[in-house]
Amino acid sequence: xxxxxxxxxxxxxxxxxxxxxxxxxxxxxxxxxxxxxxxxxxxxxxxxxxxxxxxxxxxxxxxxxxxxxxxxxxxxxxxxxxxxxxxxxxxxxxxxxxxxxxxxxxxxxxxxxxxxxxxxxxxxxxxxxxxxxxxxxxxxxxxxxxxxxxxxxxxxxxxxxxxxxxxxxxxxxxxxxxxxxxxxxxxxxxxxxxxxxxxxxxxxxxxxxxxxxxxxxxxxxxxxxxxxxxxxxxxxxxxxxxxxxxxxxxxxxxxxxxxxxxxxxxxxxxxxxxxxxxxxxxxxxxxxxxxxxxxxxxxxxxxxxxxxxxxxxxxxxxxxxxxxxxxxxxxx
Amino acid sequence: xxxxxxxxxxxxxxxxxxxxxxxxxxxxxxxxxxxxxxxxxxxxxxxxxxxxxxxxxxxxxxxxxxxxxxxxxxxxxxxxxxxxxxxxxxxxxxxxxxxxxxxxxxxxxxxxxxxxxxxxxxxxxxxxxxxxxxxxxxxxxxxxxxxxxxxxxxxxxxxxxxxxxxxxxxxxxxxxxxxxxxxxxxxxxxxxxxxxxxxxxxxxxxxxxxxxxxxxxxxxxxxxxxxxxxxxxxxxxxxxxxxxxxxxxxxxxxxxxxxxxxxxxxxxxxxxxxxxxxxxxxxxxxxxxxxxxxxxxxxxxxxxxxxxxxxxxxxxxxxxxxxxxxxxxxxxxxxxxxxxxxxxxxxxxxxxxxxxxxxxxxxxxxxxxxxxxxxxxxxxxxxxxxxxxxxxxxxxxxxxxxxxxxxxxxxxxxxxxxxxxxxxxxxxxxxxxxxx
Ligand code: HDD
Ligand code: HEM
Ligand code: HEM
Numbered sequence: 001x002x003x004x005x006x007x008x009x010x011x012x013x014x015x016x017x018x019x020x021x022x023x024x025x026x027x028x029x030x031x032x033x034x035x036x037x038x039x040x041x042x043x044x045x046x047x048x049x050x051x052x053x054x055x056x057x058x059x060x061x062x063x064x065x066x067x068x069x070x071x072x073x074x075x076x077x078x079x080x081x082x083x084x085x086x087x088x089x090x091x092x093x094x095x096x097x098x099x100x101x102x103x104x105x106x107x108x109x110x111x112x113x114x115x116x117x118x119x120x121x122x123x124x125x126x127x128x129x130x131x132x133x134x135x136x137x138x139x140x141x142x143x144x145x146x147x148x149x150x151x152x153x154x155x156x157x158x159x160x161x162x163x164x165x166x167x168x169x170x171x172x173x174x175x176x177x178x179x180x181x182x183x184x185x186x187x188x189x190x191x192x193x194x195x196x197x198x199x200x201x202x203x204x205x206x207x208x209x210x211x212x213x214x215x216x217x218x219x220x221x222x223x224x225x226x227x228x229x230x231x232x233x234x235x236x237x238x239x240x241x242x243x244x245x246x247x248x249x250x251x252x253x254x255x256x257x258x259x260x261x262x263x264x265x266x267x268x269x270x271x272x273x274x275x276x277x278x279x280x281x282x283x284x285x286x287x288x289x290x291x292x293x294x295x296x297x298x299x300x301x302x303x304x305x306x307x308x309x310x311x312x313x314x315x316x317x318x319x320x321x322x323x324x325x326x327x328x329x330x331x332x
Numbered sequence: 333x334x335x336x337x338x339x340x341x342x343x344x345x346x347x348x349x350x351x352x353x354x355x356x357x358x359x360x361x362x363x364x365x366x367x368x369x370x371x372x373x374x375x376x377x378x379x380x381x382x383x384x385x386x387x388x389x390x391x392x393x394x395x396x397x398x399x400x401x402x403x404x405x406x407x408x409x410x411x412x413x414x415x416x417x418x419x420x421x422x423x424x425x426x427x428x429x430x431x432x433x434x435x436x437x438x439x440x441x442x443x444x445x446x447x448x449x450x451x452x453x454x455x456x457x458x459x460x461x462x463x464x465x466x467x468x469x470x471x472x473x474x475x476x477x478x479x480x481x482x483x484x485x486x487x488x489x490x491x492x493x494x495x496x497x498x499x500x501x502x503x504x505x506x507x508x509x510x511x512x513x514x515x516x517x518x519x520x521x522x523x524x525x526x527x528x529x530x531x532x533x534x535x536x537x538x539x540x541x542x543x544x545x546x547x548x549x550x551x552x553x554x555x556x557x558x559x560x561x562x563x564x565x566x567x568x569x570x571x572x573x574x575x576x577x578x579x580x581x582x583x584x585x586x587x588x589x590x591x592x593x594x595x596x597x598x599x600x601x602x603x604x605x606x607x608x609x610x611x612x613x614x615x616x617x618x619x620x621x622x623x624x625x626x627x628x629x630x631x632x633x634x635x636x637x638x639x640x641x642x643x644x645x646x647x648x649x650x651x652x653x654x655x656x657x658x659x660x661x662x663x664x665x666x667x668x669x670x671x672x673x674x675x676x677x678x679x680x681x682x683x684x685x686x687x688x689x690x691x692x693x694x695x696x697x698x699x700x701x702x703x704x705x706x707x708x709x710x711x712x713x714x715x716x717x718x719x720x721x722x723x724x725x726x727x728x729x730x731x732x733x734x735x736x737x738x739x740x741x742x743x744x745x746x747x748x749x750x751x752x753x754x755x756x757x758x759x760x761x762x763x764x765x766x767x768x
Contacts (some may be wrong), residue, residue: 008696045458051446052445052446053442055394055395055398055438055441055442056438056439056442058398058402059431059434059435059438061402062401062402062405062434063404063431063435065405065409066405066424066427066428066430066431067428068409069408069409069416069420069427069428070420070421070424070425070427070428071423071424073416073418073420073424074417075411076413076416076417076420077409077413077414077416077417079409079543080409080410080413080725081413081415081725081726084410084725084727084729085384085729086337087410088410088729088733091402091403091407092736092737092740093407094399094402094403095399095403095743095744096743097398097738098395098396098398098740098744099394099399099744099747102392102395102396102747102748102751103747103750103751105395105751106391106392106395106751106752106754107747107750107751107754107755107757108750108754110593111750124379125363133646145726171519210731242639251628265565289420289421289424290421290495290497291495291497292421292496292498292499293420293421293422293425293497294501296497296499297424297425297428300425300428300429300432301428304429304432307432307436308432308435308436311435311436311439311440312435312439314443315439315442315443318443318446318447318450319442319443319446319447328484
C-alpha cells in the first residue's frame, strides 16, 4: 500500500515539476525576451498561456506536499527539518514571484520593468532551489534530521542546478511554442528555436548529473544496470522524438512527447533508490503512515483523480486549445 | 526573541493574513454568482457591471490568497515537524481531500474567467457553482482539522503517537459543527459587509445611482442569508466549549472560580487578573452555555497554572468579536427595516456610515474569533495531548523566518492594494477578465 502511495506522491511531484516547472521557465523567457528586444510580444504570448493555468499548476505542489503529510509523516519531519534553509529560500522566491505576477498582470504600467525582473529572477531562483533540494534525499547526505554541510558543495547538488534550469527552460519553450502556434503565430519561431536550444543543453547536463550522482552514491551506481532504469531510458527516447517533432513543426505533438518524456523520467527516477525514500536513512515503509491512513488517502485520491483529470483537460482545452478567430494575434 | 514565541507569532501572522483572503475566497464567488444571475435574468447592464467588478477584484485577491495558503501549508511542516509527524496520519487525509476542493475551485474559476467566449451564457454562469462549493468545502475541511486540534478524537494514543486513526470520527469531532458553521457563516457575512461597505462609501461620496444601490443591496442580501447561521454557530460553539474545552471558556469569561449560576460579564477590562468595569448579567453564562440558570461552569481554578491559556488576549478577543457581532446585527436590521418600511432611512448618512464601518470590522471580528480559538487552546497544539513547546522545529532559523515572512506579508499587502486599484481603474479592453 505504501508503494501505491509513493507512486501517487511521485505522480504529483512529476506533474508539479512539469507544469509548474514550465511556468518557472516562462519567467526565464520573459526576461530573455526583454534582452532580445522582443519584450512585449513574447510577454503577451507567455502570459496568455500562463494566466489561466498558473494557479492550477501551482496546486500540484500543495497536492504532493499534502500527500507527504498524509502518507509519509516521518519523511515529512525529516525533510522539513533537514531542508529548512532551501525550502525557506524557495518559499521566499514564491512569494516574490506571486507579487511580481500580480503587478505585471494587474498593476500599473510603470512598474512593468521592475516586476519583469523580479518575476524572472524569482522564478529562476525558486526553480534552482527546488532542484537543489530535490536531490538531497538521494544524495546520501541526510543523516538523522540534518543534511551534512558537504551536501551544499557536492557535485550532485551543484550539477542539479543547471540541469533543473535547462529543463524548465526547455519545458516552457516547448509548451509556449505549441500555445503560440494556436494563438500567437508571430512568436512561434522564437519559441521553437528557444526550445531546440534548451533541449540541446539538457542532454549533456543530464549525463553530467548522472555521473556525479553515481559517483557519489554507490547504491545508485549499482542500480544503473538494473531494469529499474528502463522508464528513464524511455523518457529520453520520448524527449528525443519530441525534439524531432519540434524540428518538423508539429508543435502539439512535440509538447506532448516532451512532457511525457520528462514524466516517465521523473517517476521512473524516483524508483531508482527503491526501497529508500531518504537514502540511507528512511525506507518507504518506515516513512509511511499506518495502514488505515494510507487506505483513506488512497481512497480519497483514487476517487478524486478521474474527476480532476477530466476537469483539468476541460480547462487546458478551453484555455489553451485552438482559439476562435478573435483570439488569434495575426502575423502582420 | 525566544524561538517558541517566534514560531507562534509567525503561525499567527501567516494565518491572520491568509484568513482575510480565504474568507473573501469563500464569499466573493457567492456574490458573483448572485450578481451574474440577476444580470442574466433581467438582462441588466448595471448588474453585469457589478459582476465584472467583483470578478476583477477576485482575480487579484486570488493571486495573493493562493500564495499565502501555499506558504502556510509548507510552514506547518517547517515550524511544527513533530506535530505533522504525529498528527499527519489523522489530519493528513482530510487535508488531501481539501486539495481537491482547491483544484475544483481553481479550475472552474479559470474556466469562468477565461471561458466566456467558448461557453453559453448559462454554462458560463454555472462554472461558479463548483467555485462556490469548492470554497465552502475547503473551509469546512480546514476548520474541521482545526476543531480536531481543539477536541482530538478518533485514535489510540500510544507512546506519544496517534495510532489506529478513525478518519471519519476525526473529521466529525465534537467541536466541528460549531466551528465550521460559525466560520463559514462569518466568511459570507464579512464578504457581504465588505461589498456593502465599498458601495456605501461611494454613496457617501455622493454617487447614489442605481449601480451603487444595487451593490449595497447585493452585499446586504448575502448578509441576510448568513447572519442567523452566524449567530446560531457562535452560540453552538460556546455551548460546545462548555462541554469540551472548559479552560477556553473560563478564559473567555475570565471566570476565576467554578460557579453554579455563573453570570455573564459584558465588556470591561482585565486588570490584575480581575474583570473590571464590565456589566455582569446574573446567570447569563449558565443560561447561555447550559440553557439553565443552575448550570455549573468550570472556572480557571480547576486547571493547574501550567494548563491555563493566557486570559487577557482570549478575553479581549471574545469581547471584540461579540461587540462587533452586536454592531453588525444593528446595521443589518436597520438596513432591512429601511428597505421594508422607511426608504428615507436608506439615505441617512448615519446608516451608511455604520454599514461602511461594518465592512472592515467584520474582518476584525474574524481575527478576534481566531485569537479566542487559537490562544484559548494554549499551551496545547493538540488539546490535552501534545504541547506547542514539544512541537517546535529544532532549526535555529525560526526567528529569521519570522522577520523575513513578516516583511513579505507587508510586500504582499502593498502589492495587493496597488494591483487592485490599478485593475479596477483599467479600461475594459486592458482588463484581464471580461465576464459580461
Ligand atoms: C464576522 C465575524 C464574527 C462575529 C460577528 C462573531 N464571531 Fe465568533 N468567531 C468567528 C467570527 C465571528 C470566527 C473567526 O469565525 C471564529 C474563530 C474560530 C471559529 O470557528 O470561528 C469565531 C470563534 C468563536 C468561538 C470559539 C469557538 C471555538 O474555539 O471552538 C465562540 C465561542 C464564538 N466565536 C462565539 C461568538 C458569539 C457568541 C458571537 C456573537 C456575538 C460571535 N462569536 C460573533
Ligand atoms: C485562518 C484563521 C486562523 C488564525 C487567524 C489563526 C491564528 C493563530 C494564532 C494567533 C496562533 C498562535 C497562538 C498562540 O501560540 O498563542 C496560531 C497557532 C496555530 N494555528 Fe492557527 N489560526 C487560524 C486557523 C488555523 C487552522 C485552520 C489551523 C489548522 C489546520 C491552525 C493551526 C495552527 C497551528 C498548528 C498553530 C501553532 C500551534 C499553537 O500555537 O497552538 N490554525 N494560529
Ligand atoms: C479557517 C481557516 C481557513 C480557511 C477558511 C481557508 C479557506 C481557503 C480558501 C477559500 C482558499 C481559496 C482562496 C482564494 O481563492 O483566494 C484558500 C486557499 C488556500 N489555503 Fe486556506 N483556509 C484556511 C486556512 C488554511 C490553512 C491552515 C492552510 C494550510 C494547511 C491553508 C492552505 C491553503 C492553500 C495551500 C491555499 C491555496 C489553494 C488555491 O490555490 O486555491 N489554508 N483557503
